[in-house]
Amino acid sequence: DSGVTQTPKHLITATGQRVTLRCSPRSGDLSVYWYQQSLDQGLQFLIQYYNGEERAKGNILERFSAQQFPDLHSELNLSSLELGDSALYFCASSEPQTGGNEQFFGPGTRLTVL
Amino acid sequence: AQKITQTQPGMFVQEKEAVTLDCTYDTSDQSYGLFWYKQPSSGEMIFLIYQGSYDEQNATEGRYSLNFQKARKSANLVISASQLGDSAMYFCAMRELSNTGNQFYFGTGTSLTVIP
Numbered sequence: 001d002s003g004v005t006q007t008p009k010h011l012i013t014a015t016g017q018r019v020t021l022r023c024s025p026r027s028g029d030l031s032v033y034w035y036q037q038s039l040d041q042g043l044q045f046l047i048q049y050y051n052g053e054e055r056a057k058g059n060i061l062e063r064f065s066a067q068q069f070p071d072l073h074s075e076l077n078l079s080s081l082e083l084g085d086s087a088l089y090f091c092a093s094s095e096p097q098t099g100g101n102e103q104f105f106g107p108g109t110r111l112t113v114l
Numbered sequence: 115a116q117k118i119t120q121t122q123p124g125m126f127v128q129e130k131e132a133v134t135l136d137c138t139y140d141t142s143d144q145s146y147g148l149f150w151y152k153q154p155s156s157g158e159m160i161f162l163i164y165q166g167s168y169d170e171q172n173a174t175e176g177r178y179s180l181n182f183q184k185a186r187k188s189a190n191l192v193i194s195a196s197q198l199g200d201s202a203m204y205f206c207a208m209r210e211l212s213n214t215g216n217q218f219y220f221g222t223g224t225s226l227t228v229i230p
Contacts, residue, residue: 002158002160033218035218042220042221042222042223043205043207043220044220045217045218045219045220048215048216055215055216056212056214056215056216056217057214057215058214058217058218088157090159092159101147101149101164101166102161102164103149103161104161105151105158105159105160105161107157107158108157108158108159
Protein backbone atom coordinates (compact mmCIF):
# COMPACT_ATOMS: atom_id res chain seq x y z
CA ASP A 1 0.00 0.00 0.00
CA SER A 2 1.58 3.25 -1.21
CA GLY A 3 -0.51 5.47 1.05
CA VAL A 4 -2.06 7.25 -1.92
CA THR A 5 -5.78 6.72 -2.26
CA GLN A 6 -7.93 7.15 -5.34
CA THR A 7 -11.68 7.01 -5.71
CA PRO A 8 -13.61 5.59 -7.33
CA LYS A 9 -11.82 2.40 -8.30
CA HIS A 10 -13.99 1.89 -11.36
CA LEU A 11 -16.18 4.28 -13.31
CA ILE A 12 -18.43 3.50 -16.23
CA THR A 13 -20.08 6.34 -18.05
CA ALA A 14 -21.34 7.40 -21.46
CA THR A 15 -19.87 9.61 -24.14
CA GLY A 16 -20.46 13.28 -23.61
CA GLN A 17 -20.63 12.96 -19.83
CA ARG A 18 -18.42 14.54 -17.18
CA VAL A 19 -16.67 12.72 -14.32
CA THR A 20 -14.47 13.63 -11.38
CA LEU A 21 -11.65 11.47 -10.14
CA ARG A 22 -10.33 12.03 -6.65
CA CYS A 23 -6.90 11.53 -5.17
CA SER A 24 -5.56 11.85 -1.64
CA PRO A 25 -1.76 11.99 -1.44
CA ARG A 26 0.37 10.44 1.26
CA SER A 27 0.49 12.37 4.47
CA GLY A 28 3.06 15.15 4.15
CA ASP A 29 3.41 14.96 0.38
CA LEU A 30 2.82 18.30 -1.30
CA SER A 31 3.04 17.26 -4.94
CA VAL A 32 0.34 15.42 -6.83
CA TYR A 33 0.78 14.08 -10.35
CA TRP A 34 -1.86 12.72 -12.70
CA TYR A 35 -1.16 10.11 -15.37
CA GLN A 36 -3.25 8.33 -17.98
CA GLN A 37 -2.52 4.78 -19.07
CA SER A 38 -4.33 3.56 -22.18
CA LEU A 39 -3.71 0.81 -24.69
CA ASP A 40 -3.32 3.34 -27.50
CA GLN A 41 -1.16 5.97 -25.86
CA GLY A 42 0.61 4.04 -23.13
CA LEU A 43 1.50 5.97 -20.00
CA GLN A 44 1.20 9.73 -20.31
CA PHE A 45 1.87 12.49 -17.82
CA LEU A 46 -1.06 14.85 -17.55
CA ILE A 47 -0.41 17.47 -14.90
CA GLN A 48 1.36 18.22 -11.61
CA TYR A 49 0.23 20.29 -8.65
CA TYR A 50 2.41 21.44 -5.81
CA ASN A 51 0.85 22.75 -2.61
CA GLY A 52 -2.26 23.90 -4.39
CA GLU A 53 -0.67 25.41 -7.46
CA GLU A 54 -0.23 24.02 -10.93
CA ARG A 55 3.45 23.24 -11.37
CA ALA A 56 3.71 21.39 -14.68
CA LYS A 57 1.48 20.53 -17.58
CA GLY A 58 1.88 17.51 -19.82
CA ASN A 59 -0.42 16.02 -22.45
CA ILE A 60 -3.60 17.11 -20.79
CA LEU A 61 -6.53 17.78 -23.11
CA GLU A 62 -8.47 21.01 -22.84
CA ARG A 63 -11.54 18.95 -21.89
CA PHE A 64 -9.65 17.86 -18.78
CA SER A 65 -8.86 19.99 -15.77
CA ALA A 66 -7.46 19.42 -12.33
CA GLN A 67 -7.08 21.19 -9.04
CA GLN A 68 -5.47 20.66 -5.68
CA PHE A 69 -7.33 21.77 -2.59
CA PRO A 70 -5.99 23.28 0.67
CA ASP A 71 -6.07 19.85 2.32
CA LEU A 72 -3.85 18.70 -0.59
CA HIS A 73 -6.28 16.27 -2.11
CA SER A 74 -6.66 16.62 -5.84
CA GLU A 75 -9.41 16.13 -8.37
CA LEU A 76 -9.17 15.44 -12.06
CA ASN A 77 -12.23 16.52 -14.03
CA LEU A 78 -12.89 14.95 -17.40
CA SER A 79 -15.67 16.43 -19.52
CA SER A 80 -17.28 15.78 -22.90
CA LEU A 81 -16.01 12.25 -22.60
CA GLU A 82 -15.09 10.29 -25.70
CA LEU A 83 -14.54 6.58 -26.21
CA GLY A 84 -10.81 7.23 -26.41
CA ASP A 85 -10.76 8.58 -22.87
CA SER A 86 -11.25 5.06 -21.55
CA ALA A 87 -8.08 4.41 -19.56
CA LEU A 88 -6.54 3.82 -16.19
CA TYR A 89 -5.93 7.14 -14.45
CA PHE A 90 -3.21 7.21 -11.85
CA CYS A 91 -2.48 9.78 -9.23
CA ALA A 92 0.96 9.89 -7.60
CA SER A 93 2.47 11.96 -4.84
CA SER A 94 5.98 12.81 -3.76
CA GLU A 95 7.75 14.33 -0.80
CA PRO A 96 8.99 17.91 -1.06
CA GLN A 97 12.55 16.83 -0.34
CA THR A 98 12.90 14.41 -3.24
CA GLY A 99 11.71 16.83 -5.87
CA GLY A 100 9.57 14.14 -7.43
CA ASN A 101 12.43 11.67 -7.78
CA GLU A 102 10.40 9.05 -5.96
CA GLN A 103 6.70 9.05 -6.71
CA PHE A 104 4.17 6.92 -4.91
CA PHE A 105 1.29 5.84 -7.09
CA GLY A 106 -2.28 5.24 -6.09
CA PRO A 107 -4.15 2.13 -7.24
CA GLY A 108 -5.74 4.01 -10.15
CA THR A 109 -9.25 4.69 -11.36
CA ARG A 110 -10.33 2.64 -14.33
CA LEU A 111 -12.60 4.74 -16.53
CA THR A 112 -14.74 3.09 -19.16
CA VAL A 113 -16.60 5.32 -21.60
CA LEU A 114 -19.39 3.57 -23.49
CA ALA B 115 11.49 10.79 -32.02
CA GLN B 116 10.59 8.68 -29.03
CA LYS B 117 11.83 10.07 -25.77
CA ILE B 118 12.08 6.62 -24.18
CA THR B 119 12.63 3.40 -26.10
CA GLN B 120 12.24 -0.05 -24.64
CA THR B 121 13.01 -2.54 -27.38
CA GLN B 122 12.15 -5.74 -25.49
CA PRO B 123 8.39 -6.28 -25.42
CA GLY B 124 8.86 -9.52 -23.48
CA MET B 125 11.65 -11.17 -21.56
CA PHE B 126 12.03 -14.50 -19.78
CA VAL B 127 14.47 -15.28 -17.00
CA GLN B 128 15.11 -18.31 -14.86
CA GLU B 129 14.48 -17.88 -11.16
CA LYS B 130 17.62 -16.81 -9.27
CA GLU B 131 19.29 -15.56 -12.45
CA ALA B 132 20.01 -11.92 -13.28
CA VAL B 133 18.23 -10.10 -16.08
CA THR B 134 18.82 -6.79 -17.86
CA LEU B 135 15.97 -4.73 -19.22
CA ASP B 136 17.01 -2.23 -21.86
CA CYS B 137 16.12 1.44 -22.02
CA THR B 138 17.44 4.21 -24.20
CA TYR B 139 16.41 7.83 -23.99
CA ASP B 140 16.53 10.94 -26.08
CA THR B 141 17.11 14.37 -24.63
CA SER B 142 19.23 17.41 -25.29
CA ASP B 143 18.98 18.58 -21.69
CA GLN B 144 21.98 18.39 -19.38
CA SER B 145 19.83 17.89 -16.31
CA TYR B 146 17.29 15.08 -16.35
CA GLY B 147 16.18 12.12 -14.31
CA LEU B 148 15.63 8.48 -15.18
CA PHE B 149 13.25 6.12 -13.44
CA TRP B 150 12.14 2.54 -13.50
CA TYR B 151 8.71 1.39 -12.41
CA LYS B 152 7.19 -2.04 -11.96
CA GLN B 153 3.56 -2.78 -12.77
CA PRO B 154 2.35 -6.21 -11.62
CA SER B 155 -0.76 -7.76 -13.10
CA SER B 156 -2.76 -6.21 -10.27
CA GLY B 157 -2.17 -2.85 -11.97
CA GLU B 158 -0.44 -0.69 -9.40
CA MET B 159 2.71 1.24 -10.32
CA ILE B 160 5.68 0.70 -8.04
CA PHE B 161 8.72 2.98 -8.06
CA LEU B 162 11.94 0.96 -8.24
CA ILE B 163 14.92 3.21 -8.80
CA TYR B 164 16.04 6.71 -9.80
CA GLN B 165 19.17 8.02 -11.51
CA GLY B 166 20.00 11.68 -11.89
CA SER B 167 21.92 12.78 -14.96
CA TYR B 168 24.68 14.23 -12.81
CA ASP B 169 25.00 11.18 -10.59
CA GLU B 170 28.40 9.67 -11.23
CA GLN B 171 27.63 6.31 -9.68
CA ASN B 172 25.01 3.89 -10.88
CA ALA B 173 21.95 3.84 -8.66
CA THR B 174 21.22 0.69 -6.68
CA GLU B 175 18.23 -0.32 -4.58
CA GLY B 176 18.46 -3.80 -3.16
CA ARG B 177 18.35 -6.26 -6.05
CA TYR B 178 17.81 -3.46 -8.57
CA SER B 179 20.58 -1.49 -10.18
CA LEU B 180 20.54 0.99 -12.99
CA ASN B 181 23.33 0.70 -15.55
CA PHE B 182 23.66 4.34 -16.59
CA GLN B 183 25.70 4.99 -19.72
CA LYS B 184 25.33 8.67 -20.40
CA ALA B 185 27.22 8.82 -23.68
CA ARG B 186 25.08 6.03 -25.08
CA LYS B 187 21.94 7.52 -23.53
CA SER B 188 21.03 4.22 -21.99
CA ALA B 189 19.61 3.41 -18.58
CA ASN B 190 19.24 -0.33 -18.33
CA LEU B 191 17.68 -1.96 -15.30
CA VAL B 192 19.47 -4.97 -13.86
CA ILE B 193 17.53 -7.27 -11.57
CA SER B 194 19.73 -9.71 -9.72
CA ALA B 195 18.61 -13.05 -8.27
CA SER B 196 15.20 -12.97 -9.97
CA GLN B 197 12.20 -14.06 -7.96
CA LEU B 198 8.79 -15.27 -9.11
CA GLY B 199 7.31 -12.06 -7.75
CA ASP B 200 9.40 -10.07 -10.22
CA SER B 201 7.09 -11.16 -13.04
CA ALA B 202 5.50 -7.90 -14.15
CA MET B 203 5.63 -5.06 -16.68
CA TYR B 204 8.59 -2.75 -16.26
CA PHE B 205 8.55 0.83 -17.46
CA CYS B 206 11.47 3.14 -17.99
CA ALA B 207 10.74 6.85 -17.64
CA MET B 208 12.51 10.17 -17.94
CA ARG B 209 11.94 13.57 -16.41
CA GLU B 210 13.13 16.64 -18.23
CA LEU B 211 12.40 20.29 -17.77
CA SER B 212 10.35 22.19 -20.32
CA ASN B 213 8.80 25.65 -20.45
CA THR B 214 5.68 24.14 -18.90
CA GLY B 215 7.57 22.56 -16.01
CA ASN B 216 8.82 19.05 -15.45
CA GLN B 217 7.73 16.60 -18.11
CA PHE B 218 7.63 12.85 -17.65
CA TYR B 219 7.97 10.40 -20.52
CA PHE B 220 7.43 6.66 -20.34
CA GLY B 221 8.51 3.80 -22.52
CA THR B 222 6.13 1.14 -23.81
CA GLY B 223 7.28 -1.33 -21.21
CA THR B 224 8.88 -4.76 -21.03
CA SER B 225 6.94 -7.74 -19.79
CA LEU B 226 9.19 -9.89 -17.61
CA THR B 227 8.32 -13.49 -16.83
CA VAL B 228 10.33 -15.34 -14.22
CA ILE B 229 10.39 -19.09 -14.82
CA PRO B 230 10.65 -21.43 -11.83
